[in-house]
Amino acid sequence: MANNPQMDVQVGRLLRANTRACVAGCQPAQRFPAFGALVSIDLDENTSAYGLVADIHIDDDGLVRQLVTTPNISEAVIQDNRVNRNVPVELSILFVGHRSAGVISHRLPPRPPLSLDRVRACGEGDICAFSGAGRLGYLRFILDAQDFPAADLLAAHLLQAGRAQRDHGDSQWFAQAVDKVITQLRSDYDRLMPILEALADVQQELGS
Template sequence: MDAPAFGALVRAPLGEGYQVYGLIHDIHIDDDGLVRQLVTADNVSEEVMRDNRERRIVPVEMSVLAVGYEQDGKIHHLLPPRPSLSLDVIYLCDDKDVARFTERFGYFRHILSAKEIPIGEVLAAHINQAQSAHKDKGWKDKAVQEVITLLRDDYPTLMAVLGALGEVV
């Protein structure tokens, strides 16, 4: 399975000149009744098992936090006026898209205010991945400084986020 990584920047094109950007904050495989039956069945042939591993569509679910959008070629670090729907197609952003979207840090506020996600881990994974898209090797340090500035009045969250960032910086 070739799935985007936790913390990756993705985009969902939703119309002419409009697309939503988001960060993957959860990836899981839903319970699959057929696999459960295969595992508990007696004498399942290797051919049947291989066929299910190689050809079966796996029910993978990804949760994405909207962090901005692009309209007519301009990036906005605001919540999108029309968010993507659960069945809209999403694409992993290439290095050019990542560098362009992460040039400024306005989208960090959406990550830091999302209480239902593991903020520190998402930011650490995202910052680590985004650094590879930037020619400026100081981008990661600037990103960490921005996080410190944004969380300066929330010491518990700052310490939790810095703990996660310390694993990748």
């Protein structure tokens, strides 16, 4: 296994992938990772891909549409639809880097993972290692993401990583990340300002 054992929390398995993103399925009963969480997928013994949960799909169907109009719907039926019928919950994962032979890189993984590869939620140690490596270059993947809500994805990730870094003694990380975001988007006022407003909320939550 290419990753730190402390984060060995499987959250799902891979459904489909390309070089930039993948979709994993997971049981709805379990606590699947939150939007913006960092996950990793082992590609082989020495290589892992890192990605952010960029979207979570809960699909509806005719039965659910029929049920929502029914009064006094029983808890068992609600649970049936959540647990039994909504399988799997699909997580879209945006690749943001990889670890190869122990070295973290903020470039896309060398190849996408394969069907049914295990998707793991990263622990704080791994989050710190990934977000603290290099010069935050991976933020470009988030900001350039076309099919995902980039501003909120960024905010969610910076909250998770900011907490981890703060708890591991680096209280400046969040400010450095914001600085990087500003650098990347400063020529685009219309995009940058709403993103910074979202990050203002994150800062408040971090208490920094």
